[in-house]
Amino acid sequence: MKTVFGLLGCALCAVAVAQQAPSAPPPDVKIETVSIAPGIYMLVGRGGNIGLSVGVDGAAIIDDQFADMVPKIRAAVALLSEQPVKFVINTHLHGDHTGGNDAFGKSGAVIIAQDNVRKRLSTPQVNAAGATGEPRAREALPVVTFADSATLHFNDDDLEFTHLPNAHTETDIVVRFRKANVLHMGDTFTGGFPFIDGSNGGTLDGFIRAHETVLASVDDDTKIIRGHGPLGNKAELAAYHDMLVTVRDRVAKLVKAGKTQDQVVEARPTKEFEEKYGGANFDAAQWIGRAYVDQKQALERRKKK
Ligand SMILES: [Zn+2]
Numbered sequence: 001m002k003t004v005f006g007l008l009g010c011a012l013c014a015v016a017v018a019q020q021a022p023s024a025p026p027p028d029v030k031i032e033t034v035s036i037a038p039g040i041y042m043l044v045g046r047g048g049n050i051g052l053s054v055g056v057d058g059a060a061i062i063d064d065q066f067a068d069m070v071p072k073i074r075a076a077v078a079l080l081s082e083q084p085v086k087f088v089i090n091t092h093l094h095g096d097h098t099g100g101n102d103a104f105g106k107s108g109a110v111i112i113a114q115d116n117v118r119k120r121l122s123t124p125q126v127n128a129a130g131a132t133g134e135p136r137a138r139e140a141l142p143v144v145t146f147a148d149s150a151t152l153h154f155n156d157d158d159l160e161f162t163h164l165p166n167a168h169t170e171t172d173i174v175v176r177f178r179k180a181n182v183l184h185m186g187d188t189f190t191g192g193f194p195f196i197d198g199s200n201g202g203t204l205d206g207f208i209r210a211h212e213t214v215l216a217s218v219d220d221d222t223k224i225i226r227g228h229g230p231l232g233n234k235a236e237l238a239a240y241h242d243m244l245v246t247v248r249d250r251v252a253k254l255v256k257a258g259k260t261q262d263q264v265v266e267a268r269p270t271k272e273f274e275e276k277y278g279g280a281n282f283d284a285a286q287w288i289g290r291a292y293v294d295q296k297q298a299l300e301r302r303k304k305k
Contacts (some may be wrong), residue, residue, distance in 0.1 A: 031076040037180040047096035051184040055155030058083035064100030091186025092171040105139035113142035116171040164210035170201025184225040191229020196290040204291040211241035255295040
């Protein structure tokens with residue numbers, strides 16, 4: 001079973017990468033609205049957590065879960081804002097974070113994302129199981145894109161978008177509400193082990209660098225919306241980063257000693273972290289397998305020099 005989970009990776013992400021496949025009717029999920037700061041909320045439903053800004057300029061959401069969640073997302077927003085969603089920001093390309101793009105795009109919302117989100121969504125996508133999906137519809141594509149960073153001045157705050165290269169994917173950004181001191185980190189920070197989507201440019205080293213970038217910009221009062229899981233903070237992100245570094249260093253050592261991928265997975269470099277970060281959706285074999293590939297490539301590069 002491990003292999004099956006390994007191939008599927010984070011069920012919430014990998015299943016959603018292709019996301020066009022028709023499936024059984026969605027479970028009846030309610031949206032829970034969590035108040036984070038004046039005018040800023042986290043919407044928890046099915047798929048990635050949504051960040052919501054409401055105020056004088058209207059409503060903006062960060063990520064939009066699945067297509068079938070859109071009516072519920074709109075209803076949750078309508079309880080807080082008389083205006084419809086004006087901007088949708090995608091933290092990365094995965095279908096459990098961009099599934100609502102089609103509907104929001106069609107109704108006139110401006111979709112904003114890193115360049116690679118548009119590149120990937122407008123071409124056939126390969127999911128973590130190696131299957132290729134169709135390009136997304138025109139309306140689902142981001143219309144404002146950027147390489148490294150951009151800022152949206154909205155509802156009396158500055159929403160700063162910063163690219164985190166080759167982390168969970170090659171499309172990730174962190175969104176920072178500069179005045180409110182709130183972040184949305186997409187799937188570069190979740191409640192469990194990372195899912196590293198190598199098919200879409202994700203690497204463990206990039207994940208760690210992403211955390212270093214973010215940790216340098218936060219303080220003890222910063223509230224962090226994770227891609228999945230409860231609201232987080234700096235201490236939790238720092239602990240998560242340290243866990244990744246410990247595991248990465250162990251994997252690197254095993255790779256250097258000539259171990260195979262299976263042997264590295266069997267050595268359980270995640271041992272003491274499994275209780276805290278493990279679980280059905282957070283499979284150690286998937287990301288350790290990916291970490292093995294990364295570290296082996298890094299070792300080969302060093303040998304060539
Ligand atoms: Zn994801």
